[in-house]
Amino acid sequence: MQSKETFLLVDCNNFYVSCERLFNPKLEGRPVIVLSNNDGCVVARSQEAKKLGVQMGEPFFQVRERCKAWGVIVYSSNYALYGNLSSRVMEILKTFSPDVEIYSIDEAFLRFDAEMPLEAVASEIRKRVRQWVGIPVSIGIGPTKTLAKAANKIAKSGSSIFDLRSRPVQEEMLHKLVPRDIWGVGRSTAETLQTLGIYTARDFRDAATTLIRRQLGVVGERTQLELQGISCLPLEEATSPQSICRSRSFPHVITDIGIIAEALATHASCVAERLREERCVTSAISVFLEAMRKPSERTRDYFSVAAALPSPTYDTTQLIRAAKQGLERIFRSEMRYKKCGVVALDVAAERDVELDLFTERVDPRRKRLLETMDVVNQGAGKRILTFAATGVGRAWEMRSEKRSPRYMSSWRELAMVMAK
């Protein structure tokens, strides 16, 4: 008989804020928020900031004045720092179970096969991550991933660890959660459930399967089964991504094709770099532009074009060339552009790609050149070596006015310690 499996969901508390606090302990106990790229909207909030009513995803310009009045400390996002701390946390988690699925930058599922004293394991995980990296985490325990997620939600609001394995506890807690609290239930699904008279997570779990299947499709049905304790979402193996996208909004409207070409060349090189990092190749890219329709309106026009590459590749030059050709096909001089991006489609692991006699292999000399660039850029900081097409003016670059130093990835930005 297959042994019973249990899932732990480990989630870093207010992750980006916790990262900032690590290097600036004065932020402890104070309201802190972190903004998205371009300082556009709020993507992380400390407990204190949540209490003040700063909403997740709220546009920053709408809360700026309130933040000033309340003394909220504001940071631009610093992904170099968060990425680095994230991998340290994940390394620790891997020492507790061989079965770890890194679900996002700040959370991971761990699977345990046997019946184990998992509450003890969970508190050891919390202790070790706190001690070795300095980040506080919450942990949910459940017989399925969806229940572990729900347990984590409960853990967040108090005890830091919550076990949702026992049936009576499930009865009680699922009655307290609304469908929207459940992983996989978004706004639209929650509305549908409401019209069906389903108001709690427990109602959802106990509703007629045929009804759920008809109204919500296989996705909804799976979520329902998971709530019943029947595991349908296995731990995902780490696989190569299917697509890799890189895009940025401009800080202001841009109409100049030359500047957009530089931005796209930069995005194309980032995509290529990531492909090499993942040991992947792409056989087609898509280029897209977004333009403002009217100055006052939020609505955007979206233009995109896909282009096949001569052969599966991770070569920056080929991606830049294809991006440029794509741009020429969709660019209109009268449009007011606000964002652009490059997507690698059809991404596959390099070793899985069958090269026949006629497809061009990446030239070994070019391969060495690209590898060298990657090594230099990783060691000395990003963008030491770049392709000329990516430009030097960088008139399109985003606002990031309140970014903390890259303490862990840039020699120039190391923390300073005064010793007397």
Next chain:
DNA sequence: TCTGGGGTCCTAGGACCC
């Protein structure tokens, strides 16, 4: 006048996640 049935593949769009 009246126009089958079954299958595959691809794409766009929606929904959801962090």
Next chain:
DNA sequence: TCTGGGGTCCTAGGACCC
């Protein structure tokens, strides 16, 4: 003036084929 970015999966509908 100022509203992010990067993913996944599913579904419906069209094109195409026999």
